[in-house]
Amino acid sequence: MKLNHHLLGSQIEMAIRKLRYHKAAGLDDIVAEMIKATAEKEVDFCFKIWTTGISPNEWCASIYILIPSSLEG
Numbered sequence: 001m002k003l004n005h006h007l008l009g010s011q012i013e014m015a016i017r018k019l020r021y022h023k024a025a026g027l028d029d030i031v032a033e034m035i036k037a038t039a040e041k042e043v044d045f046c047f048k049i050w051t052t053g054i055s056p057n058e059w060c061a062s063i064y065i066l067i068p069s070s071l072e073g
Contacts, residue, residue, distance in 0.1 A: 012043045015069075 016039045019032035049055050
């Protein structure tokens, strides 16, 4: 999979749906419940970052890793 392919909102929604409840937060202190509660805004946020290549300044101090998934199922 090429990382420069178009990102679909449905791909982001699917990733958010797969997040499990009641799991410990990561280093960013964000739990799945927080992401799921703001899922619609998360999709818009991720899509804007993907299409513009511009991320929040706060992310300059952290590592953000995109993990490609197979679309073949």
